[in-house]
Amino acid sequence: IRLHMEGTLTARDKVGVQDFVLLDAYTSESAFVDNLRKRFSENLIYTYIGTLLVSVNPYQELGIYTMSQMELYQGVNFFELPPHVYAIADNAYRMMCSELNNHFILISGESGAGKTEASKKILQYFAVTCPMTQSLQIARDRLLLSNPVLEAFGNAKTLRNDNSSRFGKYMDIQFDFQGIPVGGHIISYLIEKSRVVYQNHGERNFHIFYQLLAGGEEERLAYLGLERDPQLYKYLSQGHCAKESSINDKNDWKTVSNAFSVIDFTEGDLENLFGIIASVLHLGNVGFEGDDQGCATIPDTHEIKWIAKLLGVHSSILLEALTHRKIEAKTEEVICPLTLELSVYARDAMAKAVYGRTFTWLVNKINSSLVNKGINTIDFTKKTVIGLLDIYGFEVFDKNGFEQFCINYCNEKLQQLLIERTLKAEQTEYEMEGIEWEPIQYFNNKIICDLVEERHKGIISILDEECIRPGPATDLSFLEKLEEKVGKHAHFETRKLAGPKGRKRIGWMEFRLLHYAGEVTYCTKGFLEKNNDLLYRHLKEVLCKSTNSILRECFLVAELENRRRPPTVGTQFKNSLSSLLEILISKEPSYIRCIKPNERKEPSKFDDFLVRHQIKYLGLMEHLRVRRAGFAYRRKYEHFLQRYKSLCPDTWPHWCGPPAEGVERLIKYIGYKPEEYKLGNSRTKIFIRFPRTLFATEDAFEFSKHQLVARIQATYKGCQERREYARKRQAAIKLETYWRGALARREAERRKWAVQIIRKFIKGFIYRNKPLCPDNEEFVVFVRKNYILNLRYHIPKTVLDRSWLRPPGILESASDLLRKMCTRNLVRKYCRGITVECKAMMQQKVVTSEIFRGKKEGYAESLKQPFANSRIDEEDINPKVLQLIGHEKIQYGIPVIKYDRKGFKARQRQLILTQKAAYVVELAKIKQKIEYSALKGVSTSNLSDGILVIHVSPEDNKQKGDVVLQCEHVFEAVTKLIMLVKKENIVNVVQGSLQFYISPGKEGTIAFNTGPEEQVYKDKNGQLTVVSGCVWRE
């Protein structure tokens, strides 16, 4: 909202200023009109002059009267929002509530300028925004609904306005101490009665006639003796526009009927009321004819009968009253017939009187329904009011009559009030703030008011005098009287009095007044008649006797008995005006000035000439001058500081000291020159002399606003992000907490489970050797299972692998069984996998084992070496040898070294074994043949040497002696040999040395030693010494 504050100031080039006091050229009417036009073209129809609101009729719906708009203006500082009629209403209301005083809002302007609309908007604003209690809703509804009823009876279509108010209206809205609207009161002024009997071309009678005909129920119309067609009624058809497209009489009838029911009208009241309305229509159709003497007669009494019925009078008496006149001569009454012309006058006078007084009755009736019934129960003293004055504005037509005279007089009076009040208010403010008051020139229109209203000397008095004067008084004689009595007045002119120049512009029957708003020429024609507003006594008598209760209230017998002349219309009006001013003077004023932008009721059309004219007549320039006397702008320190505090670092963002000091600091900082401003002494307001100073400040503010906005945005965004971050963080923490909790619970669960398992395990372990029971059952099963499962990975892969997984105690026997089964299985598998050759070799190895196991070094290592079938291929055996022994079938052959008998020389030989014998072969020669039968034994050492000695019988002469051989595969060679020999226990493994026969009968010794180097040699004793390496090598 603060941003709105005078926000349009910044766009002033485009939409003008929203307060005229900010116009630099405040004395220029053109600048004024320009500003209005600029704003109007942007659909900104409201502009201020200080606290006065200027409103231009938009002639279109602008959507500025919505609920949200009402809420917007509620309780907001007056200048903070763009000008609006709601701001005026709200301001008055707030002031009333806070200061407990009375207010009025004066709405003025030309016909069609929007006064009635403005007053309705204000009423609506109060109805919607004021606090309300259930019980007081009816009061509010009545206040609102009194409008359509009054408009039906008091408004009519004119050339200027389709819904022109033909009476002045002052409405008090009463509020209780809580600011709740509790009741109201309406005063009406000068209803235009002449309209009842005559309308100009293009105009209509009061709405209610047409509404009744268009919307009234059949029975009602029948009862009233009416037809639907308005053309049938003289009083409705003179303007030739009974049907008007912009007006929906039928709908309006519904609204009015509904309103009647709310504002306390009984069916009897309505019957009487519409009886009167209908009788006026019938009256209009009463026709007169002149008889021979020129007296009026009524040939057709049809209408008279209807009137008599509806008004409850005798038809014959009515008929007489319409055509005759009672003249009182001293003590007796004489009845004399009326001329045709006078009868018509009498008829119309009756119609006007009846309608006019009925209207007054209606207003009174509405008032009685608006009276706050709870007045006694609620604190009466605290009741305050806001008055709404919707009154005709200054009127200047081509021909101006008595009505315009009254209306313009009324405006003179109100202008006087306004000038006095504004000037006074201005002066008091300056005095209060201790600022020097510079007297300003303004036109004091008291002189004109006096010209019109002064007792005995004023125009109204002169008119009254002329009316009661015996003898032939005419409008012309009245004019002459005026010339005589006020001819010297500076503001009065007639054709006769004007100089030769002005003469042409004034007619013979006219006089001219120089009003504050300009000069107006009035035609005196009809002044006397209208001022008199005469209703023949005869007719009055008839009406007094009416059985229609409304009429009886309107025409009191007392009036007949009172012999004094009733006050004239002019005087009545003067008196009611002075009492209105008394009402207003005691209240605080607000003003709304309505302007109509063009004569054609068109939207978006702005007629400069027309507007200029109204500005003049509404005295707006005058008002602006008064407001601008001295200072263009004034604002309470708080408000000024609140708006501009961002321009000074000392006052931004908060000023904690008194606002006055803040303002001082602020303006010092932005560099106001001393002549540009004044600070009020009573420490409430700052006054700025020139608009440009304010605009410069405003521009600076606009600039700083953008920076501030950016900063605020940044801060806000930062704040938002932080909030968002904190939110996410919280969420993350929560999630984490929950997840951790879940994990921990899961872990606890797991541990609990583990503890149980471990406990069970331990218990099982303790009882493991006991017979199977619940305590150890699972443990045992587990141990078994575990052992079996583990065993999978430790099963021996070969028969030789003797390893076995150590079983737990309870499984020892099972383990043994398993182990056996496993071994058996391995053995079986092994056995199945053994080939014939392999088997044979195995058997040989068994033999080797029997011979050498544990006896000769190198045996263990030899086990790994598979035995070959033969170490010599047959090709390597000399063919000769083959030929010699081939038939014996060679079983095995191996290269050997033979140590010969003489000197133990080492010779390369082959040892070849057949089925029958062993041969020592040197190339093609068989060096020795040992038949197995002759073989006595075989000796080896226990060391790792490859020496083998084949013993033969020493006695056998066929043999050369024992053979000493050395070969690489000594185990293999010995085994093969033994198996072929087929004798047991013939292998001798010796230690130390062995004896053998070098040749039959000659013994030799072989000594076996160990040493660092393997060698075989003949030692000095003639023995063969065999030294084996410490580590046996093949």
Ligand SMILES: Nc1ncnc2c1ncn2[C@@H]1O[C@H](COP(=O)(O)OP(=O)(O)OP(=O)(O)O)[C@@H](O)[C@H]1O
């Ligand atoms: N604020 C507004 N917004 C839209 N239309 C408006 C507004 N004010 C007036 N009008 C239009 O102008 C017409 C005349 O307005 P209104 O009856 O208030 O004039 P007035 O000043 O009361 O005239 P009169 O003196 O003849 O009674 C309304 O019927 C309406 O159509």
Ligand SMILES: [Mg+2]
């Ligand atoms: Mg009006």
